[in-house]
Amino acid sequence: MPRNVRKAYIVCRRCNTRFTGGYCPYCGAENGAARSVLGRGGLIGGLLRFLFSLVILAIILSIAFIVLDYSASASGDAHGAARAILDSARYAIPASVLDFYASIKAQFLDRWITQIIEFFRVLFS
Numbered sequence: 001m002p003r004n005v006r007k008a009y010i011v012c013r014r015c016n017t018r019f020t021g022g023y024c025p026y027c028g029a030e031n032g033a034a035r036s037v038l039g040r041g042g043l044i045g046g047l048l049r050f051l052f053s054l055v056i057l058a059i060i061l062s063i064a065f066i067v068l069d070y071s072a073s074a075s076g077d078a079h080g081a082a083r084a085i086l087d088s089a090r091y092a093i094p095a096s097v098l099d100f101y102a103s104i105k106a107q108f109l110d111r112w113i114t115q116i117i118e119f120f121r122v123l124f125s
Contacts, residue, residue: 007020008020010031012024012026012027012029013029014027014029015027015029065086065089066109068082068085068086068089069086069105070113072086
């Protein structure tokens with residue numbers, strides 16, 4: 001019985017190229033996969049995603065620094081590791097940023113943390 005010697009071609013959905021095999025030879029899509037929403041955007045889209053990830057990372061690090069600062073100062077010498085991390089971070093952060101953090105802490109954060117602690121004391125008492 002004769003075999004069909006024609007190869008089965010796949011049409012890439014990304015660049016409309018006919019090919020055989022596992023990957024498109026022109027755009028590299030696997031088996032002619034559909035267009036990815038995150039794959040497009042060009043240079044500006046990639047730059048904006050990068051800047052957005054830097055902002056998110058800065059927010060996460062600042063929250064971690066604030067939590068470490070309050071946990072180390074609230075318990076005195078009981079959290080030596082938190083105090084060591086804070087001291088090493090304070091050597092790496094510029095003095096002007098630490099001064100700005102101290103002013104924000106004195107104006108807003110201390111009052112806000114006190115209200116949160118008082119809320120949980122009332123809630124759990």
